[in-house]
Amino acid sequence: MYHLRSQVVINQHDGSTHSQASSQGTSHGHGSAGIVPSSISTNIANSKSSTSSSASIINPVPIRLNRRVWSANNTRYWDGKIVRSEGEPKTADVVANECYDGFGDTFTFFLDVFGRNSIDGYGETLVGSVHYDQNWGNAIWDGARVLFGDGQIFRFNRLTIALDVIGHELTHAVTQHTSKLVYESLSGALNESMSDVFGIMVKQYRLKETAKDSNWLIGEGLLAKEVKGTALRSMKEPGTAYDDPIWKKDPQVSHYSQVVKSPPPYTKDNDFGGVHIYSGVPNRAFYLVAINLGGNSWDRAGRIWWAVLSGDQLQPTANFHDFAKLTCSQAERIYGTAVKTVVEHAWTVVGIDVGTKPRPKRSTVTGVWKGTRSGAPCECTFTVSGTTLSGRGTTTVNNSISSFTVTNGRILANGSISFTANYPEHSNEEFRGNVSKSGDSITGNWENSDRQEYLKAGWTDSHILYGTFHLRRQ
Numbered sequence: 001m002y003h004l005r006s007q008v009v010i011n012q013h014d015g016s017t018h019s020q021a022s023s024q025g026t027s028h029g030h031g032s033a034g035i036v037p038s039s040i041s042t043n044i045a046n047s048k049s050s051t052s053s054s055a056s057i058i059n060p061v062p063i064r065l066n067r068r069v070w071s072a073n074n075t076r077y078w079d080g081k082i083v084r085s086e087g088e089p090k091t092a093d094v095v096a097n098e099c100y101d102g103f104g105d106t107f108t109f110f111l112d113v114f115g116r117n118s119i120d121g122y123g124e125t126l127v128g129s130v131h132y133d134q135n136w137g138n139a140i141w142d143g144a145r146v147l148f149g150d151g152q153i154f155r156f157n158r159l160t161i162a163l164d165v166i167g168h169e170l171t172h173a174v175t176q177h178t179s180k181l182v183y184e185s186l187s188g189a190l191n192e193s194m195s196d197v198f199g200i201m202v203k204q205y206r207l208k209e210t211a212k213d214s215n216w217l218i219g220e221g222l223l224a225k226e227v228k229g230t231a232l233r234s235m236k237e238p239g240t241a242y243d244d245p246i247w248k249k250d251p252q253v254s255h256y257s258q259v260v261k262s263p264p265p266y267t268k269d270n271d272f273g274g275v276h277i278y279s280g281v282p283n284r285a286f287y288l289v290a291i292n293l294g295g296n297s298w299d300r301a302g303r304i305w306w307a308v309l310s311g312d313q314l315q316p317t318a319n320f321h322d323f324a325k326l327t328c329s330q331a332e333r334i335y336g337t338a339v340k341t342v343v344e345h346a347w348t349v350v351g352i353d354v355g356t357k358p359r360p361k362r363s364t365v366t367g368v369w370k371g372t373r374s375g376a377p378c379e380c381t382f383t384v385s386g387t388t389l390s391g392r393g394t395t396t397v398n399n400s401i402s403s404f405t406v407t408n409g410r411i412l413a414n415g416s417i418s419f420t421a422n423y424p425e426h427s428n429e430e431f432r433g434n435v436s437k438s439g440d441s442i443t444g445n446w447e448n449s450d451r452q453e454y455l456k457a458g459w460t461d462s463h464i465l466y467g468t469f470h471l472r473r474q
Contacts, residue, residue, distance in 0.1 A: 019418030034140040035219065035232065037164050047126045063117045065102045066125040078129035078147055095160050099128040103167030109167070109202045110174070113298050114306050119173035126170065130160065139165055141172035154226045154371060161221045167202030168195040168218065171442040179314040185273035185375045185468050186319040197286045197305055199237060201298045211290040211297040216239065216399025235287045252280035256320065260371070260472045272373030274307045281350050288346035293339065300339065304331050317445045317468050321434065325356045353437040365411060365435060365442070370472040373446060374467030380406070386460060388409055389419050402426070417442060431469060442471040
């Protein structure tokens with residue numbers, strides 16, 4: 001199911017903002033917020049200086065590459081006219097040719113390396129629309145096609161100029177057809193990271209670059225010469241891609257401690273809970289694995305990540321710890337203990353305890369915890385007696401604060417925690433998670449107790465009914 005998601009863009013004539021509507025999915029990776037973080041668009045808009053599923057699948061259909069490139073003619077109607085279809089010669093439109101070639105490079109990479117027949121595994125046609133809107137500096141997968149803007153004067157070059165951006169957006173489509181990672185908070189950051197990881201590998205594969213030879217920059221060439229920066233993101237050193245008077249400093253983080261800090265700086269209404277910001281943590285973990293294993297990133301590191309993304313264990317609401325544990329498990333299954341150790345070490349460097357080593361006894365969770373539930377503020381005060389957990393707390397939905405009492409609470413020696421948030425005025429919620437090794441954070445998933453009843457009644461399955469939560473000790 002799709003809905004219209006609004007994006008802030010800049011009017012080329014007067015510098016004012018307007019809504020960019022596109023058909024995007026509600027909760028399961030069906031669409032993305034685009035390659036460009038909302039913080040950049042916001043900083044530009046606020047500035048007076050701003051100018052207006054598995055690798056071994058046997059395909060039941062023939063393997064085929066079928067591309068179709070449309071031009072929106074600088075309108076918001078993506079299907080203005082077809083400018084190039086599969087097998088046709090180059091056109092006079094450079095942007096259309098870049099889109100066409102980038103789609104081909106991405107298709108070839110996924111087929112050669114993982115045996116995947118297009119984005120859905122069954123030869124789906126790759127559809128792109130170039131020259132989308134006016135003065136639009138973004139590219140998005142909208143659930144059915146990729147929309148490419150022509151950039152913004154003094155800010156962005158054309159979006160098709162970077163092959164890794166094209167690979168990034170098509171990987172959103174692959175995620176949509178595999179793990180369906182929810183595009184919000186940490187699962188959304190994993191969704192974004194998957195697109196960066198496979199996008200950079202598409203570029204490396206095309207250029208025949210080893211992990212050591214690559215600069216690990218996402219969106220190199222996108223920034224206009226007036227911008228002080230090198231790219232949109234750096235997987236090697238998250239947070240260093242740009243530092244510009246208009247864009248401000250690259251806010252992407254590189255360590256998990258920056259994710260769980262309180263109060264949380266990113267809510268569901270701000271970059272969907274920090275999906276472009278927090279993705280720096282798994283991005284750097286992949287970089288470290290690829291560099292430490294050596295050779296081509298797609299040979300071993302990429303195959304490990306692909307096994308997790310395309311497997312049946314990664315849940316739509318997975319957090320960083322869930323994903324990290326699965327990469328360690330797949331590394332050991334495919335390559336053995338030595339490679340698993342490399343993967344585990346990489347996650348440790350970025351602050352993720354994968355839990356494959358014996359855990360020390362955690363301190364009590366008694367006390368005050370603050371953080372987010374589906375990107376919105378959440379606070380809990382816990383009391384522990386043996387394995388029984390009790391207490392109270394508050395959650396925020398649409399700027400409305402609701403209080404709850406903790407019932408059916410339980411905490412075990414291995415750090416697993418569960419409780420029911422009992423609300424007097426609406427449906428209860430079930431929380432399941434884990435206390436970190438250090439004992440200073442709790443992460444996990446929550447679900448409305450009446451979720452199935454709501455679905456039967458015709459509700460959309462979205463962050464209103466389930467999601468992730470992240471709490472930090474105060």
